Structures are given as structure tokens and as C-alpha cells.
Amino acid sequence: MRLAHCSDLHLLSLDGARALDFASKRWIGGMNLLTNRGRHYHTEAFEDMVEDLNASGVDHLVCTGDVTNLALEQEFRFARARFDKLTLGPSGVTVLPGNHDAYVDAGRAYFTTVFADYCTTDPGWEWSDGDPSPWPLVRVRGAVAIIGLSTSHQTPWFTAYGRAGERQLDRLAAALADHRLRGLCRVVAIHHPPAGRRAESVIRGFRDRERFAAILAEHGAELVVHGHEHRDLRVTLPTPTGTVDILGVPSGTYEASRPEKTARYRIFEIEDGKVISHHLRxxxxxxxxxxxxxxxxAARAASA
Ligand SMILES: [Fe+2]
Ligand SMILES: [Fe+2]
Structure with missing residues (x-):
């Protein structure tokens, strides 16, 4: 079983963006986009990644969010049209929202609507605790169980931190402990880095990192993947049987002056419920x- 992980595509389409859409928080992102981001994030990179994935025969792709820049409806449709070129189809591709996809509250709704079939939970894994939120999603594909969290909400200007909330973390604990996932490779996918120095940032970090670490310490997991920082990052957290790797991948579409951040994605080889190796493309x-x-x-991992 081979699992691919990409993140932070920031696919760019301003076609038809109404001036009104730039009101409120989007104004900052809009300026950032026009002055900088648009030159460094390349839709062609994701189109090439799609071709590479279609040729590679991976079994599943997880994208840990930030598919857009400003959470405009037309950006989501632009992004979806490119995901739809993956031969794996929506059941073979899991997409989570990032903070840019929840830039304003309306963006969360657009994500949920436009990417609905890329983030459906499997039958039998609907939550019945009275909270209508579907997160985290659980998707079992062969020997892999993907548990995908949503950590992104509209945050104050100049901030980009994430939060899962108590209910979602209760559900994460329940999923990791569920007998149906016993023996499977449990992969927790999340946009924000859930551990390490970057998770501690008040501006960009993950507010629920302590409870997240406690849940992994109690129930374990075989792998955690994240995005958000646009860097190769690796830290570990303790589990009942040892440690689990928490791996961040850089943007899947960036190309500019820093070769270590050039667009990439990672492929994990999974056997007998464990990750046995991984590499970058x-x-x-x-x-x-x-x-x-x-x-x-590996050298950069130490500074994560
Ligand atoms: Fe991002
Ligand atoms: Fe992000």
C-alpha cells in the first residue's frame, strides 16, 4: 500500500473575483497575493503532480489543506477541477481544509460544499454525539485508516493559528481506540503542525497541542502528517509502544529561490500496519x- 501526502497548494484563480470579496480579512491576503504569492506558487506544479500521481499507481492521496489563497468560491471550483483530474477519484483522495480555506467563515462553507466528496467520512463512522460537525473524518482504505481533522477557523488579522476543539479531540481519541482500526496503519492528518516548536507559536501554532499529545500518548498512531509551514519538518511524540513521526511537507506548488522548499510531495510505503519507508518527489x-x-x-528535522 502506498500513501501520498501533499499540502499547501494555494491554487490561484482570481478570475471573476468581485471587488466585494476583498472586503474584510481578505484585503490582507489579496494584497499579499498580488505582491508576492502569485509569483511563487504555480498551478502548473500541481498539474504536473497530478500526472505524476496518475502514473505512479499510489493507492491514496492526502492533501492537508490550503488548496486556495483567499477562500473565494471560484478558487475552490478552480482547485476542484484540478483535483478531478486525479484518476484515484474522490474516494481515493482525501482533502482537508487549511486556514486559507477558512479565511473568512464563508470559505469554510465553500470548502465543505465544493470538496464534499473528497472529505466524506466512511459509512459507519458518522458521529452520534449530538454535534452536527462531521470532523474528524475517518476513511479506511486497505490497511490504512485516515483520520482527518479540521483545525481552521477565521482568526483575527495577522494570525493563522489552528484549533480542533474538545469535541473533535474526544472523537479523535475514540477513533484511535476503536477496535475496527486495530492492526491498521492509523494516519492522523491535520493542517497545522500539532507538535514541536512551530506548534507553540501564538500566531501560527496549534492551540490544542497538549491534549493532542496526551491522546497520542494514550492511544498511539502510526503516522501524523501536516502542512501549514511550507517546510520539511519532523518531530516525534510518545506513544504507548514508542514514538510516532509527525511529518510536515512543503508546499506542492512553490518554486522560487529556495531549493529546499521547491514543490514536492511524499510517498509512504506501508506494510503490516506500519510505515516502512518514505521518500520525496x-x-x-x-x-x-x-x-x-x-x-x-534529516539535518533540518532537528530544528523543527
Ligand atoms: Fe499554506
Ligand atoms: Fe496554512
Whole structure:
């Protein structure tokens, strides 16, 4: 079983954006986008990634959010049209929202509507605790169980922190302890880094990191993947049987002056309920292809 992970695509389409859409918090993002982001995040990179994934025969793709920039409805439709070119189809691709997809409250609704079939939970895993929120989603694919959290809400200007909330974390604990997932490779997917120095940031971090760590310490997991920081990051958290890797991947569409951040995604090889290896595939813009990169940046992991 092979699982791919990408993140932070920030797919850009301002076609038809009404001036009104830039009111409120979007004004900051709009300015940022026009002055900087648009030059560094390339839709062609994701189009090339889709071709690479279609040729590679991976079994499932997880995208940990920030598919858009400003959470405009037309951005979600633009992004969805590109996801729809994946031959895996919506049941073979799991997409979570990031903070840019919840830039304003309306964005959360657009994500839920436009990406609905990329984030449905499996039958039998609907939550019955009286809270209508569907998160976290649970999707079992072969020997892999994906538990996907939603941590993004509209936050005050100049902030981008995440929060899962007590109810969602109660459900995470219940899923990890559920007998139906016994023996499977339990993969927790989340936009914000849930552990390490970056999770502690008041501005960009994860407010529920202490409870998250306590849940993993009690119930374990086989892998945690995240995005948000646009960097290769690795930290670990204790589990009942040892530790679990918490791996962040850089943006899937970035290309500018910093080669270590060039667009990439990761493939995990999974056997007998465990991750046995993983590697990166990195974009070569000049040739419009992704190629395997065996130089996993272990040195940078220490600074996570
Ligand atoms: Fe991002
Ligand atoms: Fe983010």
C-alpha cells in the first residue's frame, strides 16, 4: 500500500473575483497575493503532480489543506477541477481544509460544499454525539485508516493559528481506540503542525497541542502528517509502544529561490500496519516533471 501526502497548494484563480470579496480579512491576503504569492506558487506544479500521481499507481492521496489563497468560491471550483483530474477519484483522495480555506467563515462553507466528496467520512463512522460537525473524518482504505481533522477557523488579522476543539479531540481519541482500526496503519492528518516548536507559536501554532499529545500518548498512531509551514519538518511524540513521526511537507506548488522548499510531495510505503519507508518527489519546473529525491533533509528535522 502506498500513501501520498501533499499540502499547501494555494491554487490561484482570481478570475471573476468581485471587488466585494476583498472586503474584510481578505484585503490582507489579496494584497499579499498580488505582491508576492502569485509569483511563487504555480498551478502548473500541481498539474504536473497530478500526472505524476496518475502514473505512479499510489493507492491514496492526502492533501492537508490550503488548496486556495483567499477562500473565494471560484478558487475552490478552480482547485476542484484540478483535483478531478486525479484518476484515484474522490474516494481515493482525501482533502482537508487549511486556514486559507477558512479565511473568512464563508470559505469554510465553500470548502465543505465544493470538496464534499473528497472529505466524506466512511459509512459507519458518522458521529452520534449530538454535534452536527462531521470532523474528524475517518476513511479506511486497505490497511490504512485516515483520520482527518479540521483545525481552521477565521482568526483575527495577522494570525493563522489552528484549533480542533474538545469535541473533535474526544472523537479523535475514540477513533484511535476503536477496535475496527486495530492492526491498521492509523494516519492522523491535520493542517497545522500539532507538535514541536512551530506548534507553540501564538500566531501560527496549534492551540490544542497538549491534549493532542496526551491522546497520542494514550492511544498511539502510526503516522501524523501536516502542512501549514511550507517546510520539511519532523518531530516525534510518545506513544504507548514508542514514538510516532509527525511529518510536515512543503508546499506542492512553490518554486522560487529556495531549493529546499521547491514543490514536492511524499510517498509512504506501508506494510503490516506500519510505515516502512518514505521518500520525496520534487518538481523540476524546467522539465515540467516530478522526480524522486533521496536526500531527505534529516539535518533540518532537528530544528523543527
Ligand atoms: Fe499554506
Ligand atoms: Fe496554512
Amino acid at each position: 520534487v518538481w523540476h519546473r524546467d522539465r515540467r516533471i516530478f522526480e524522486r529525491d533521496d536526500h531527505e533533509p
